[in-house]
Amino acid sequence: MSAVNTSPETLRRDEPALLPPVDVIEDATGITLYADMPGVPREKLNLRVDGDQLAIEGEMTLGVPEGLQASYAEVGRSAYRRTFTLSKELDAEKISAEMSQGVLRVRIPKAEHAQPRKISIQVQ
Amino acid sequence: MLYRSLFPRDLFAEFDRLQRELQGVVDNPPAIRGLGRGGYPALNVGTTPTGVEVYAFAPGLDPATIDVDLDRGVLTLSGERKATTPPSDEKSTLHINERFAGRFRRVVSLPDDVDPSAVTAAYRDGVLRVAIKRREATQPRRIAVQ
Numbered sequence: 156m157s158a159v160n161t162s163p164e165t166l167r168r169d170e171p172a173l174l175p176p177v178d179v180i181e182d183a184t185g186i187t188l189y190a191d192m193p194g195v196p197r198e199k200l201n202l203r204v205d206g207d208q209l210a211i212e213g214e215m216t217l218g219v220p221e222g223l224q225a226s227y228a229e230v231g232r233s234a235y236r237r238t239f240t241l242s243k244e245l246d247a248e249k250i251s252a253e254m255s256q257g258v259l260r261v262r263i264p265k266a267e268h269a270q271p272r273k274i275s276i277q278v279q
Numbered sequence: 280m281l282y283r284s285l286f287p288r289d290l291f292a293e294f295d296r297l298q299r300e301l302q303g304v305v306d307n308p309p310a311i312r313g314l315g316r317g318g319y320p321a322l323n324v325g326t327t328p329t330g331v332e333v334y335a336f337a338p339g340l341d342p343a344t345i346d347v348d349l350d351r352g353v354l355t356l357s358g359e360r361k362a363t364t365p366p367s368d369e370k371s372t373l374h375i376n377e378r379f380a381g382r383f384r385r386v387v388s389l390p391d392d393v394d395p396s397a398v399t400a401a402y403r404d405g406v407l408r409v410a411i412k413r414r415e416a417t418q419p420r421r422i423a424v425q
Contacts, residue, residue: 174292174296174299176379177378178373178377179374179375180371180372180374182370191339191405193405195405196404220327223326223327224325224326224327227322255339256338256339256405257336257404
């Protein structure tokens with residue numbers, strides 16, 4: 156089965172990888188991104204911000220028994236990679252992420268100046 | 280939804296996706312029962328001399344809600360995946376919506392020699408692994424020559 160992590164080395168850029176499906180939801184204070192990356196444990200997940208690019212990478216560890224022969228495979232790769240371009244009003248410094256049951260959740264808050272503010276009117 | 284496909288957000292990501300899809304087609308010819316690709320959960324099936332292993336790539340499920348049935352050599356995985364609903368706030372916008380939501384059901388026909396009483400299922404990191412043992416009698420044996 157090729158969807159098996161055999162080498163601990165980090166994922167190379169040119170290596171073909173799976174494109175994880177995502178949901179992106181924006182609200183008043185930021186953007187929440189959900190990505191399906193089944194088989195990726197927390198320690199094999201890698202999030203990078205390079206300039207305005209957010210890169211999500213992960214490698215599967217399935218713990219496949221010895222001598223397993225693939226008879227049918229829909230998942231033919233063992234790594235995920237996807238890159239997004241962040242817009243200016245997002246605060247890349249404050250990105251937080253959590254991983255649960257193969258679903259990655261990334262929260263990217265908007266910068267202070269881009270958040271909606273309510274201006275109170277003073278009555279004289 | 281139409282505007283999204285007409286004006287893709289990231290052209291390079293679309294090219295990437297196309298390239299990978301083509302690659303996938305070359306690597307694995309489609310199954311006879313139609314499009315297995317893109318289904319939820321994606322399945323990989325492997326065999327060892329002592330058993331059959333089914334990997335279902337089913338992220339974001341509560342393990343208690345997954346139904347795994349084995350009936351006369353046919354393994355059925357079913358359940359439901361809840362949609363990621365944005366909080367009931369009028370100001371939130373769903374920009375990209377690619378992840379599967381809803382009820383799912385996938386069926387795998389297993390080899391004849393599996394033992395229906397020796398099945399284990401484990402869910403870890405969003406992957407459901409079902410291991411089915413083959414019957415002892417059909418496992419390869421080395422016969423000593425006297």
